[in-house]
Structures are given as C-alpha cells and as structure tokens.
Amino acid sequence: QVQLVESGGGLVQPGGSLRLSCAASGNIFSVNEWDWYRQTLGKQRELVASIRTGGSREYADSVKGRFTISRDNAKNTVFLQMNSLKPEDTAVYYCNSREYCSADGCYKHPNGLWSWGQGTQVTVSS
Secondary structure (H helix, E strand, O other): OEEEEEEOOEEEOOOOOEEEEEEEEEOOOEEEEEEEEEEOOOOOOEEEEEEEOOOOEEEOOOOOOOEEEEEEHHHOEEEEEEOOOOHHHOEEEEEEEEEEEEOOEEEEOOOOOOOOOOOEEEEEOO
C-alpha cells in the first residue's frame, strides 16, 4: 500500500509561479516513473508531466516550456515547478506512478498504480 500527499498549491496571478510537491510512503523500493496529472470539474484527469529513472521527461503540449518535473529518489518525492501560469492551468493536481517496484515485485500500468491522494488545488486568477 502506498500513500500520496500532494502539497504546494494555492492562488496565484497569471504569469506567476508555484512549486508542487508530492511525497509517497509505503511499500516502495523504487519509482521508475513519476507522473503529474490535473483535473478540472467535469473533465477527465489529464497527464501533465512524467519523469523516468535516468531523468527523461515528457510534458503535455499545453505546459511545455513552462512546467518542469523533477524528483528526489531518496525521499520518494516528485516536484512540479510551474512558471508563467495561465488561468487554464487552474485544476486539482495529483501525482502517481505508472511503473514502480515494491518489496514484492515490479508493476507497470497505463494509468496510475496507486490510490489517488487528495490532490492540491491550483487556481490562477487575477
């Protein structure tokens, strides 16, 4: 069982910045891929950014050049630095993993493998 705690959201003006954090705890040996998602009311959860062991990163087109994903392997933590924020970035942001290893084995799935955390609300508004 893995627990996720996201933090760092808030209210920010357009053009501003926020840094989100997500800490995972539980039966984790290594996280091969960390993912950040976001969701607005009435819409499907959207994959925003991913980072793999070794450092390769992928971003949704809507956030490329503005968001940066990073990780701290020792602390099982992932970050999302969000710059030049736009009103359309307003959403609840969640982290998860699509590939990780526990003491029992390694797992891979196209959707998030862990139970979703509470998320952190990001509101971009003047």
